[in-house]
Amino acid sequence: MENNYNLSSVPRLLLCFVDFSGEFKQVTPVFAKVLGRTAIGEQTDAKASKPQNHLDNTSQSVWPNLLDLVHPQERQATEQAISQLSSGSVEVSFETRCQHINGNYHWLLWRAVPEAHGFYAQITEFDAYKQQTTGLEVASVPPVTDQHLLLILDSLDALVYVADLDTYEILYENQYGRQLFGDVVGKICWQVFLQKNSPCPFCNRNKILTTDEQPDVSHQWECYSTLVDKWYLVHDRAIRWIDGRLVRLEIAYDITERKQIEQSLKLSQERYALAVGAGKTGVWDWNLKTNEMYLDPNLKTLLGFTDSELPSQLEAWMALVHPDDVTRLRQVSRDCLLQRIPRFEEEYRLLDKDDSTRWMIVRGTTVHDEQEHAYRMVGTNIDITERKQFQERLQEQQRLWHGVAQVTHTLLTVPDDDKAIHSALEILGRLTAVDRAYIFENYVVPATGESVINQRITWVNEKYKPYNTPHKLKNLSYAYYLPGWYDILEKDKPIAGLVNAFPEPIRSLLASYKVISILIVPIHFKGQFWGFIGLDDCHRERQWSPYEIFVLKVAGDSIRGTLARKQFKESLRQSEAKFRSIIESSHDAILVCDKEGLIRFVNPAAEKLYKALPGELIGKSFCAPFEVEFKKAEFKFKDFKGHSHVGELQLSEIEWEGEQLTLVSLRDITDRKQAEIELQQNKEAAEAANRFKTLFLAAMSHEIRTPMNGVLGLTELLRKTTLTRQQQHYVQMIENSGQVLLTVINDILDFSRIEAGKGLVLNIIEFNPRELVEEMVSLFATSAQSKGLEILCQLPPHLPKTLRGEPSRLRQIINNLLGNAIKFTKSGEVLLRLSVSSETSTKVVLHFEVIDTGIGIEPSVRHNLFQLYFRTEDSNKSPGTGLGLFISRRLIYEMGGEIDLKSEYGKGSTFWFKLPLEKPLSTSSEKASMFSEQLSENALFQSNDLERKINKLRGLKILIVDDNATSWQIL
Secondary structure, X not given: OOOOOOHHHXXXXXXXXXXXXXXXXXXXXXXXXXXXXXXXXXXXXXXXXXXXXOXXXXXXXXXXXXXXXXXXXXXXXXXXXXHHHHOOOOOEEEEEEXXXXXXXXXXXXXXXXXXXXXXXEEEEEOHHHHHHHHOOOOOOOOOOOHHHHHHHHHHOOOEEEEEEOOOOEEEEEOHHHHHHHOOOOOOEHHHHOOOOOOOOOOOOHHHHEOOOOOEOOOEEEEEEEOOOOEEEEEEEEEEEOOOOOEEEEEEEEEOHHXXXXXXXXXXXXXHHHHHHHHOOEEEEEEEOOOOOEEEOHHHHHHOOOOOOOOOOOHHHHHOOEOHHHHHHHHHHHHXXXXXXXXXXXXXXXXXXXXXXXXXXXXXXXXXXXOOOOEEEEEEEEEEOHHHHHHHHHHHHHHHHHHHXXXXXXXXXXXXXXXXXXXXXXXHXXXXXXXXXXXXXXXXXXXXXXXXXXXXXXXXEOHHHHHHOOOOOOOOEEHHHHOOOHHHHHHOOOOEEEEHHHOOOOHHHHHHOOOOOEEEEEEEEEOOEEEEEEEEEEOOOOOOOOHHHHHHHHHHHHHHHHHHHHHHHHHHHHHHHXXXXXXXXXXXXXXXXXXXXXXXXXXXXXXXXXXXXXXXXXXXXXXXXXXXXXXOEEEEEEEOOOOOEEEEEEEEEEEEEOOEEEEEEEEEEOHHHHHHHHHHHHHHHHHHHHHHHHHHXXXXXXXXXXXXXXXXXXXXXXXXXXXXXXHHHHHHHHHHHHHHHHHHHHHHHHHHHHHHOOOOOOOOOEEEOHHHHHHHHHHHOHHHHHHOOOEEEEEOOOOOOOOEEEOHHHHHHHHHHHHHHHHHOOOOOEEEEEEEEEEEOOOEEEEEEEEEEOOOOOOHHHHHHOOOOOOOOOOHHHOOOOOOHHHHXXXXXXXXXXXXXXXXXXXXXXXXXXXXXXXXXXXXXXXXXXXXXXXXXXXXXXXHHHHHHHXXXXXXXXXXXXXXOHHXXXXX
């Protein structure tokens, strides 16, 4: 496994990485220089492709094993330290003398932190301190005098001070301390360095003195100084000072950078642990030379063991391997060791602490030396138990679904429904390895309304005949024997579990049938709780899986569908009997024919229609148009006695005894057809007479209209000659009467066009609406006066002078309405009122009202008033064609308007209509120019003249003398 931290990032520190066998893997240049050797990096440029934990020959020869590098006297202590680190100790500190390349030994303090395959260590060199405190003399070094001791202490790259054992007064401070804290001699150490109010708990004389007050071993601890924001490793021991008294010698090495590295290493370890834990992965390392094995503590945790409960030995690990997998696992390991394969990957089973099986996937490879001999095998174990369980569940699910498919296939293919259901239950029972499978149907007792169950079908495994039910259970009460079950199952919830966990009386009932585990799933049909399907296991306690519950539900629904199909077949048989009865009693002839038209079946009505004996029609060819695409057709045929008939034939495809045949329905319509022929003849005669009438009216109207146009033309010429006032009046009356007559003729012609479906002709031109209305009122003035009626006209003051429309048709409409008003008014008045309903820049909607004080109209006939030829009883007493209102409404609709009436019987009527008319089109440029010039010359004059006239009238009173109140309002 590769190291997690690259020491090349901290080249100025004394650091290294050593595996648990003592081999150096990484060494910083500073540490290498201390021992006169070459640094080892994580990767070198020359060996960039090699793993960092493989050393080349040069590195191996330059750096011997750590156990060979230390002084023989410290070898055992070093081995113990490595053992502690490999067994999982968080941190270990130890002192050793390590051999320089020149053969001399140097005192080194090791601060080690374990990793997966070895440990990181920070080293501190303290030769001078060891020489002073232990009296050891390095070869060629002269005896140390007091002056030499002070020089050595001053030269150390560490804080050194001497303090009184009792008072903690500082007696000496080296150069390093003076540069960092200033001159503190004579001050109290714990006040100066740590700014505390009492001595440090570490500064205990019992730790550095024996019971007889003699110097003891060195004591060390770590502390943090807030003054300089640094971490120190403090070595505390008692020595004889220059004056001969026992004092406290404190040497504090700056370990700030080491602490930072430790923090980085700690984070790296945490990340590694989290990654391994999240992936359920553990590392193993097998030393083939020593047969020692490293097992990642995470591996042990996966199996439920603590680090101490499971030894890191190959035999201990192999003892947990499932017996069926041992041979296979040893074989792939042997193949890898013999280099038959470069690496291996194998799935196998392990027994955890609870003897439960866990699935692992092991991946491993070997590490070879220069002679290609394998000396290590390393790899990982990944817990894949959840994946294997998922695969097993998936396989179980597929197996169950395959069983469901078999059940469905059986239910669909076996003709005998009872046999099919029993076979389906057998498949289901064997699929789930149970002793019994059954179906119960709900039933409500009519007399009491109690819900009970009846056993419909049961399958029992032939191996377990003792558990067979000798008789079917009937009318088993839910409330008495299975309390609570109905409510649960009705909510479409299953019932599953061990029988001994059920309450009484359910437990006793099931136990009497030797049931140990039971599964009940409800069956619903058309939204109703129909019954349930159940499984009994009489041999073992089992927990039913969700898949088994679901499969049972699907199978239950399929079986219920088969039961419903069986019920449907029975219902169909009964239905066929009913329909046969209906067919045989039908008055219509019903026949069934094959594709060749041969008759297979006839009802009695068919035999009666054809006057055939019973059975005489069977096998005969029915000569009907079977190729027709429509559903109904007329069919002419003769009966067996030669009488002709007309029938209404209807064909449809049916399935008859497994064949696609044609159902023929034949109804005798001979009498009806004869009546239709007579009716058609009468209709054609009436239509011919009506067409003749229309042609006659059109011809007569045209013949009358031609001389009438001559009369009106001559009247117009006569009016232009020199005539007396009375003569002009007579001529005007002749012209007006001729116009009325022409209007009647036009009504007849319009009706002829409407009846012929040709529509009405409109000629849109510009006209003056004021002049048209006044002309129409003047036209009817004489006839109104002759009846003693007042005819009035009311026009709006701001009525447009010119509009675009069909003035002749508008005259025709007003003529009809005013003529009717005068005709049906005996006394009083007739008013023609015009107003502007709405107006835009291009269009004006005029609202016309013809108001009379006549006889009014009854409410019961109002909705028929605008119908063709309609006349009320009152109108029958007066001359008229009954075409006026009908044609007027058609004209108004053609011009985009609407018409209606308001009437109170006995008091009069108001006929109104609205007509949209367009404003005149824009004039030509020349006309516009003339209008502009005229406007510019006369606008001011006209404005001033109008203003003068208004001013003259302002404040004056007007006397109106008239005997008609409506005239007063209009004026």
